Amino acid sequence: MYNLFSMRPVIETFADDAARAESKATSLELRVRMLEAHLIKAMIINETLWEIMKEKLNLTDNILEDQLNKVDLRESTSKECPKCHHMIAPHHPICIYCGQVIDNSIFT
Numbered sequence: 001m002y003n004l005f006s007m008r009p010v011i012e013t014f015a016d017d018a019a020r021a022e023s024k025a026t027s028l029e030l031r032v033r034m035l036e037a038h039l040i041k042a043m044i045i046n047e048t049l050w051e052i053m054k055e056k057l058n059l060t061d062n063i064l065e066d067q068l069n070k071v072d073l074r075e076s077t078s079k080e081c082p083k084c085h086h087m088i089a090p091h092h093p094i095c096i097y098c099g100q101v102i103d104n105s106i107f108t
Ligand SMILES: [Zn+2]
Pocket: 081, 082, 083, 084, 085, 086, 095, 096, 097, 098, 099, 100
């Protein structure tokens, strides 16, 4: 048999935990939306720059695709996280296991 009065601190702790979790989820959801907006903006800038380069330098989409494939092959080997030593896909600039920044290159 439970004494509801003695359970009150436990219930309040659970309520506080739930409120913190909800607040954190809301904050992270906002952050994801901001990142999505930044990604869309970066994609539009990227496409615009490609269209300018294509026109000014007389390039084609095939040239871009060939170069993308070369870069993709060059970057296709996994990297080891220097902090936790998990293997990370090369396109991840941050270790998905521990958050360690893997590569500060401007292209990643
Ligand atoms: Zn790591």
